[in-house]
Amino acid sequence: MTDQKPATAAVLIIGNEILSGRTQDVNLNYIAKGLAGIGVRLREARVVADVEKEVVDAVNACRAAYDYVFTTGGIGPTHDDITSPCVAKAFGVALHRHPEAVAAMEKAYQPGQLNAARLRMAEVPVGAELIKTSVTAAPGFRMGNVFVMAGVPSIMRAMFDAVKHSLRAGPPVLSRSIATHLPEGTIAADFAALQEAYSAVDMGSYPFFRQGKFGTSLVLRATDEPLLAKAVEDLRAMISRLGGDAVEEPVP
Amino acid sequence: MTDQKPATAAVLIIGNEILSGRTQDVNLNYIAKGLAGIGVRLREARVVADVEKEVVDAVNACRAAYDYVFTTGGIGPTHDDITSPCVAKAFGVALHRHPEAVAAMEKAYQPGQLNAARLRMAEVPVGAELIKTSVTAAPGFRMGNVFVMAGVPSIMRAMFDAVKHSLRAGPPVLSRSIATHLPEGTIAADFAALQEAYSAVDMGSYPFFRQGKFGTSLVLRATDEPLLAKAVEDLRAMISRLGGDAVEEPVP
Numbered sequence: 001m002t003d004q005k006p007a008t009a010a011v012l013i014i015g016n017e018i019l020s021g022r023t024q025d026v027n028l029n030y031i032a033k034g035l036a037g038i039g040v041r042l043r044e045a046r047v048v049a050d051v052e053k054e055v056v057d058a059v060n061a062c063r064a065a066y067d068y069v070f071t072t073g074g075i076g077p078t079h080d081d082i083t084s085p086c087v088a089k090a091f092g093v094a095l096h097r098h099p100e101a102v103a104a105m106e107k108a109y110q111p112g113q114l115n116a117a118r119l120r121m122a123e124v125p126v127g128a129e130l131i132k133t134s135v136t137a138a139p140g141f142r143m144g145n146v147f148v149m150a151g152v153p154s155i156m157r158a159m160f161d162a163v164k165h166s167l168r169a170g171p172p173v174l175s176r177s178i179a180t181h182l183p184e185g186t187i188a189a190d191f192a193a194l195q196e197a198y199s200a201v202d203m204g205s206y207p208f209f210r211q212g213k214f215g216t217s218l219v220l221r222a223t224d225e226p227l228l229a230k231a232v233e234d235l236r237a238m239i240s241r242l243g244g245d246a247v248e249e250p251v252p
Numbered sequence: 253m254t255d256q257k258p259a260t261a262a263v264l265i266i267g268n269e270i271l272s273g274r275t276q277d278v279n280l281n282y283i284a285k286g287l288a289g290i291g292v293r294l295r296e297a298r299v300v301a302d303v304e305k306e307v308v309d310a311v312n313a314c315r316a317a318y319d320y321v322f323t324t325g326g327i328g329p330t331h332d333d334i335t336s337p338c339v340a341k342a343f344g345v346a347l348h349r350h351p352e353a354v355a356a357m358e359k360a361y362q363p364g365q366l367n368a369a370r371l372r373m374a375e376v377p378v379g380a381e382l383i384k385t386s387v388t389a390a391p392g393f394r395m396g397n398v399f400v401m402a403g404v405p406s407i408m409r410a411m412f413d414a415v416k417h418s419l420r421a422g423p424p425v426l427s428r429s430i431a432t433h434l435p436e437g438t439i440a441a442d443f444a445a446l447q448e449a450y451s452a453v454d455m456g457s458y459p460f461f462r463q464g465k466f467g468t469s470l471v472l473r474a475t476d477e478p479l480l481a482k483a484v485e486d487l488r489a490m491i492s493r494l495g496g497d498a499v500e501e502p503v504p
Contacts, residue, residue, distance in 0.1 A: 016456055019294045021284030022427065022471060022504060023458070025277075028299070032273030042271045044306070045299035047280070050456075054296070077437040078457035079444035117440030152459060175274065185329040188369030192331035204268055204302075205330035206275070207404060219274060251274060 006170040006223075009035055010062040011045040014055055014083050015073040015151055018047050027072045027156050034160055039170030039223065040068065050074060055086035063090070063146050068167060070160070073151030075140065077117040087143055088125035095123045101130055101139050108137035124148075133158035171223035175251040176232050179208070181215040182244035190238050191218065194231070200224060201231045219251065258422040258475075261287055262314040263297040266307055266335050267325040267403055270299050279324045279408050286412060291422030291475065292320065302326060307338035315342070315398050320419060322412070325403030327392065329369040339395055340377035347375045353382055353391050360389035376400075385410035423475035427503040428484050431460070433467040434496035442490050443470065446483070452476060453483045469501065 011031050017023040028045050035042045043066060048054045055074075062069045074083030088095045101122035105114055121138035124130070131140035131147065133155070140149045140159040149159040180187070184207050195203045201222040208215050218235060222228040232248075239246040263283050269275040280297050287294045295318060300306045307326075314321045326335030340347045353374035357366055373390035376382070383392035383399065385407070392401040392411040401411040432439070436459050447455045453474040460467050470487060474480040484500075491498040 016454065017458060017471070019284055019297065020425070020427070020473060021281055021288055024281045029273055029276045032271055036273055043301055045271065047297035049295055076457065076459065077440045079440070079447050080456045115437060115441070118437035173272070175272070185367060185370035188329045188331070189367070195331050202268065204332045205328065206269060207328065219269070221272060
């Protein structure tokens with residue numbers, strides 16, 4: 001017997017810098033695309049401040065609700081990096097200095113450079129497994145169904161790529177996007193009827209303004225390739241019936 | 253007597269396109285910067301799927317916890333636009349067709365073009381006030397402490413700018429950022445002590461890689477300008493004591 005239900009996930013972006021507007025998050029989009037590619041459903045994301053109670057509550061809410069939780073940010077050496085102790089608290093376990101992480105960091109730093117602040121980056125909740133990458137000696141970690149990753153995008157990507165293979169993959173979610181210069185309001189009724197006819201295809205409508213012209217991207221997503229192809233065919237027929245143009249465009 | 257406590261806020265980004273990875277959100281950053289500028293504290297953001305129960309629950313959780321909630325997305329004419337009925341449901345009121353919205357849309361469309369789908373954009377919860385802009389006839393709305401805005405960035409910005417003046421402003425949060433080529437781990441202990449000494453200044457540390465060199469941006473945020481200036485002076489002295497360079501950089 002195989003579990004046919006797709007795995008679900010949430011992302012927790014931890015950091016005042018996103019909420020203050022200093023930093024534009026780009027990690028969520030990378031994780032979202034990566035999960036779609038392996039058939040894991042990203043159902044929710046939250047941005048939380050560097051405040052213990054808020055991080056602990058968000059970790060506990062999300063790890064109970066979803067199969068996987070991915071956190072980004074807050075695992076560096078400075079006082080505003082509180083993710084690791086918060087995850088330990090959420091799981092009700094202690095933090096400990098992971099010997100393997102210490103060994104890797106001892107190798108990476110010059111003698112005398114591995115100070116107390118840097119050693120904090122070797123501290124993980126008891127029971128956690130390290131997420132190791134070639135881009136930094138300071139690891140991320142997996143604790144239960146929670147994957148704790150760095151906030152710096154290049155490091156986050158390496159950590160996510162390192163754990164992706166370990167997730168319960170399902171059929172990838174395939175996307176096709178048809179652009180038309182018909183406005184959304186002209187398409188809406190027929191498009192809703194098409195969605196009714198294809199309950200296994202998720203259909204979204206996104207207005208755009210390109211090269212001086214308004215238009216609409218109609219995005220269809222499904223795991224069943226032939227069904228998706230049939231829905232796209234029906235969508236093209238619908239657009240043509242409404243007197244519009246239809247051009248397939250790459251899904252970013 | 254004036255209420256000295258700064259107002260708090262949350263942002264709800266509503267839309268499958270963010271969670272699927274199709275779209276990179278840029279609205280949160282705009283709202284975050286706008287709120288910081290008028291002294292409203294953005295405490296949380298959530299990205300939720302186009303699923304009624306999830307939107308209703310998120311609206312209710314956030315409107316109870318914060319002074320203001322800003323939603324983006326899901327107020328267009330297509331079947332995946334469910335924000336307005338969800339907000340009505342969250343408040344336990346009916347949706348109605350707002351006469352002023354209908355009138356504005358009648359003016360904007362050619363005769364015969366204002367079909368049922370487009371008229372959905374004139375439906376708001378009973379008791380809601382319209383958020384009108386010059387960029388589109390279809391309005392956003394305010395219901396209680398919840399501001400419902402479009403997802404298209406240009407429209408969202410116009411709507412946010414239209415309501416910003418109505419929020420309870422406080423002293424703006426001022427930010428200063430000092431860049432140094434000292435690594436985070438070298439600064440961490442002294443920087444934590446500086447944070448201890450200035451409880452009214454929020455201090456964050458963000459590593460960077462620029463022009464082939466690693467470094468750290470140290471960001472100090474406070475509403476009290478002289479206090480902030482003094483903390484920056486102490487930060488510069490600290491960096492110099494540690495043998496580092498210090499260059500003030502614009503805060504994005």
